[in-house]
Amino acid sequence: MFEIKCQYAEHNEQQCLFICVDPACTSKKRIACFQCFQDQKYHLNHQGLTIEEFQQKVNFRLQNLKKLQTFLRQFKEKLNFIISQWEEDIKKLIFKGNEYLKTEYNTIFVKIDDYYRYESDQTVPFLKFQLEKMQKKIDKIKKYINNFKYYDKNLLAKDINEIKAKAMNMIIKKDGSYEDAIQQLNKGLKIDPVNCSLISLKSTCLININQIEKAKILINYAFDINQNDETVLLLKSKLMLKEKQYNECLKYYELSIEPNKYLAFQKLDSLQKLNYHQEYQKFKQDCENLFGNNFNKEYEDHQKMQTYD
Numbered sequence: 096m097f098e099i100k101c102q103y104a105e106h107n108e109q110q111c112l113f114i115c116v117d118p119a120c121t122s123k124k125r126i127a128c129f130q131c132f133q134d135q136k137y138h139l140n141h142q143g144l145t146i147e148e149f150q151q152k153v154n155f156r157l158q159n160l161k162k163l164q165t166f167l168r169q170f171k172e173k174l175n176f177i178i179s180q181w182e183e184d185i186k187k188l189i190f191k192g193n194e195y196l197k198t199e200y201n202t203i204f205v206k207i208d209d210y211y212r213y214e215s216d217q218t219v220p221f222l223k224f225q226l227e228k229m230q231k232k233i234d235k236i237k238k239y240i241n242n243f244k245y246y247d248k249n250l251l252a253k254d255i256n257e258i259k260a261k262a263m264n265m266i267i268k269k270d271g272s273y274e275d276a277i278q279q280l281n282k283g284l285k286i287d288p289v290n291c292s293l294i295s296l297k298s299t300c301l302i303n304i305n306q307i308e309k310a311k312i313l314i315n316y317a318f319d320i321n322q323n324d325e326t327v328l329l330l331k332s333k334l335m336l337k338e339k340q341y342n343e344c345l346k347y348y349e350l351s352i353e354p355n356k357y358l359a360f361q362k363l364d365s366l367q368k369l370n371y372h373q374e375y376q377k378f379k380q381d382c383e384n385l386f387g388n389n390f391n392k393e394y395e396d397h398q399k400m401q402t403y404d
């Protein structure tokens with residue numbers, strides 16, 4: 096790993112281990128030492144990441160961008176194919192139609208039947224309608240991308256928090272049905288379609304009304320947005336347990352930035368299902384050291400409530 100020493104004399108050549116990612120930061124020097132974050136003149140109270148975390152984030156974004164690039168390329172090819180095929184068909188039909196208009200009627204009478212068997216006149220409105228729908232979606236995406244830079248994050252957070260609170264009341268205090276909560280959450284997702292906590296809440300509601308397939312799509316979508324969001328990780332690992340993908344489930348505990356007790360429970364469940372007895376005992380001991388003496392008791396309570404099968 097490269098080593099960069101802080102250039103500020105008063106920081107005693109401390110190693111720069113962090114990167115300031117604060118949206119409000121105006122400093123030209125974003126790579127910083129620990130002291131830089133304690134210093135009024137530089138990055139005091141700024142949001143920082145270790146270089147490793149920063150690279151992880153970049154890596155994650157690259158993965159997503161590459162996926163999108165491949166998807167766009169395939170999409171373009173498919174669309175080009177459909178449109179050029181369609182254009183060809185239309186060209187043929189127009190040619191034929193023109194022929195019918197100028198040829199002696201009686202000689203081609205049989206072929207006219209053919210022209211109507213296609214019923215192309217009826218497919219045209221359908222295809223046009225579908226394409227218009229697609230155009231609307233594309234406009235929506237364009238608008239979202241263009242607006243994104245100009246959103247006032249604080250204003251956005253205030254609206255979203257209100258919506259979230261309302262939905263939470265419906266879910267926890269039963270101040271409404273899960274369907275009502277979903278409606279509420281959809282309002283928020285209209286404002287901020289990539290908000291992981293809204294998506295997680297909606298997935299939870301969907302699971303509770305047994306719409307598992309829809310929930311699955313949403314959880315995977317949220318996971319593509321943020322691999323480190325703890326609620327997303329919990330939902331994702333619960334889902335994997337339900338589908339008996341225990342090996343897959345093991346990795347979610349490691350993805351969480353802060354050690355998470357509930358993810359630990361699910362890792363233990365997976366280890367048990369896989370019959371990895373040694374790892375199970377060792378991890379359980381590690382957890383007790385990390386989360387405190389109460390961990391085993393809480394894990395037992397968790398196990399009593401499980402209905403994975």
Ligand SMILES: [Zn+2]
Binds near residue numbers: 101102103129
């Ligand atoms: Zn420094």
Ligand SMILES: [Zn+2]
Binds near residue numbers: 122138142
């Ligand atoms: Zn800063």
